[in-house]
Amino acid sequence: MDASILLKLDVFTLMIMALGGYSLGFITLSIIWSTHREIPGLGYWWWSSLFALAAQSLFTLQAFMPSLAGIWLANLLITVCIALMPLALQRFFGQPLSWSASGWFMLIYVLILSWSIAFNDQMAPRVLLACLSYMVLGAVIVFLIWRHGYPAYLPAVLVFTVVNILLYGFNLLRMAFLLQGDARVLMDQSGVNVLPFLSMLMGSYLSTFGVLLLCTQYRALALRQQASHDPLTGLLNRRGFMELMARRRMTEFGALAVLDLDDFKQINDRHGHEMGDKVLAAVGAYLGAQHELVASRFGGEEFVLLLPQEDETAQQQRCEQIIRSLAAQDMHGIGITVSMGLVRCQHSWHFDTLFSQADRALYQAKREGKNRVCRLAQA
Numbered sequence: 001m002d003a004s005i006l007l008k009l010d011v012f013t014l015m016i017m018a019l020g021g022y023s024l025g026f027i028t029l030s031i032i033w034s035t036h037r038e039i040p041g042l043g044y045w046w047w048s049s050l051f052a053l054a055a056q057s058l059f060t061l062q063a064f065m066p067s068l069a070g071i072w073l074a075n076l077l078i079t080v081c082i083a084l085m086p087l088a089l090q091r092f093f094g095q096p097l098s099w100s101a102s103g104w105f106m107l108i109y110v111l112i113l114s115w116s117i118a119f120n121d122q123m124a125p126r127v128l129l130a131c132l133s134y135m136v137l138g139a140v141i142v143f144l145i146w147r148h149g150y151p152a153y154l155p156a157v158l159v160f161t162v163v164n165i166l167l168y169g170f171n172l173l174r175m176a177f178l179l180q181g182d183a184r185v186l187m188d189q190s191g192v193n194v195l196p197f198l199s200m201l202m203g204s205y206l207s208t209f210g211v212l213l214l215c216t217q218y219r220a221l222a223l224r225q226q227a228s229h230d231p232l233t234g235l236l237n238r239r240g241f242m243e244l245m246a247r248r249r250m251t252e253f254g255a256l257a258v259l260d261l262d263d264f265k266q267i268n269d270r271h272g273h274e275m276g277d278k279v280l281a282a283v284g285a286y287l288g289a290q291h292e293l294v295a296s297r298f299g300g301e302e303f304v305l306l307l308p309q310e311d312e313t314a315q316q317q318r319c320e321q322i323i324r325s326l327a328a329q330d331m332h333g334i335g336i337t338v339s340m341g342l343v344r345c346q347h348s349w350h351f352d353t354l355f356s357q358a359d360r361a362l363y364q365a366k367r368e369g370k371n372r373v374c375r376l377a378q379a
Contacts (some may be wrong), residue, residue, distance in 0.1 A: 002352070010093075014198055014201060015131075017201050018201040019057065021051040021200070021205050021281075022052045022204045025052070025053075025207070028208055029046045029211065031315050032212070032215055033046045036215060036314075038214055039092075039219075040088065040091050040092050041087075041088040041090070041091035041092030042211075043085075044084050044085075044087050045085075048081045048082075048085055048086055048088060051077045051078070051080045051081040052204065056200065058070050058074035059074045060173070066300045069300075070099065072113060072117050075126065078130075078200075079106070079134075082217065082312045083105060083106060083137060085137070085141050085216070086102070086137065086140045086141055087102060089144045089148070089149075090144065093148035105137075106309065113126065120129045120141050120334070127175070129173065131174055133208045135171050135374060136370070138164040138168060139164075141160060141164060142161055145160050145204075149214075152217070152246035153218075154219050155213050156210050156217060157168065159197055159206060159213055160210045162206070162315075163206040163207055166203075170198065171199070180323070208333065209338045222245070228240030228243060230284070231283055232277055232281055233279055233280060233284025234288060235284050235297045235303070236294070236296035236297070237297060238299065240296065241294075241296040242351075251345060252309075253268050253294070253306040253308065253345050254307050254309035254315060254345060255306075255307040255310075255344045256304070256305070256307070256345060256351075256354045256355065256358050257307060257343075258303070258340065258341045258359050259287075259302070259305060259339070259362075260340075261279070261280075261301040262336070262339055262371060263337075264279075264301040267336070271334060278331075279334060280297075280301065282331050282332070283303070283326060283338075286325065286326060287303060287322075287331065290307040291302035293305060294306035308332060311374075312344060315342060316373065319340050322338075322340070323338055323339075323340065323372065323373060326338050327371070339362060339371060340365060340372075340373040341361030341362030341363070341373070341374055341376075342361055342375045343376060360376055361376045362374070
């Protein structure tokens with residue numbers, strides 16, 4: 001079976017089209033990386049696109065100046081290109097980079113590729129090595145993006161999945177063509193040669209589209225995060241807290257507490273606002289790490305907490321533990337105390353009522369000497 005009959009394109013035409021696709025992808029990623037360097041992993045995608053463009057340029061040059069060294073380098077570069085994609089995804093999703101696994105993979109690949117070129121004049125070993133390598137890396141890419149990107153990045157997850165399913169199909173077909181006869185040179189009009197450049201053509205456009213989707217969704221999630229979270233502490237801000245309350249009922253929680261740093265103005269006056277911000281950030285980090293506690297910063301040195309459903313004694317003890325822990329922490333050499341107002345969530349009470357009660361309890365704690373938790377008697 002001659003794949004060119006189906007494709008109506010010769011190998012050189014596909015080479016040029018794939019080169020154009022990689023060029024467009026490289027230019028697109030260059031523009032994005034120059035303007036959005038805060039997006040993690042984007043640099044790895046840029047290097048991947050650069051290696052892909054270099055590899056495709058070398059493949060195209062084989063039509064005019066065929067050489068084993070050029071084929072060796074082109075195959076190496078395209079594999080480095082694909083090997084960088086899992087690292088880019090790991091960096092994007094904040095996971096540790098698997099440098100050792102990537103290094104061993106590339107070392108084994110280079111050794112086998114060098115042997116196939118130096119001691120075998122047939123294309124079959126190189127084609128088989130390329131197909132198996134791309135399929136292994138494709139499986140890793142699909143695994144990573146489903147594990148870390150679903151459901152937040154679902155559109156990009158689907159695009160990368162479709163790309164790799166198509167590439168799997170192309171590689172399986174290419175290996176099937178090996179069973180029908182070996183193409184001895186790169187420009188042979190054979191399915192062994194036509195299919196990889198067709199897959200490169202499709203893969204270049206779809207992969208770039210997938211990266212664009214990841215970047216677009218990252219920016220959208222970042223804007224949503226900025227709108228609902230306090231930039232200093234990383235906790236929910238008032239807007240984010242109220243949005244949470246709109247999605248959930250107060251009866252899902254056991255109690256509401258308002259926490260306020262005692263004499264915080266003196267910290268700003270004595271040590272400066274920069275140190276005051278560091279203290280607030282440290283308090284936010286502690287509260288955000290507490291298990292089963294919803295913490296938010298409403299403004300200034302005031303924090304609002306939602307406690308789990310427990311009996312009143314357990315809630316009181318939990319607040320006292322928070323007060324002791326914050327007092328014992330080293331806040332950049334500054335000792336702090338906090339006061340808290342606590343109110344149990346009532347079935348029929350609205351958040352505004354609870355917050356007002358907790359705020360009154362907080363002021364009672366201030367009047368009684370600070371560094372304590374107070375609970376108002378409820379009717």
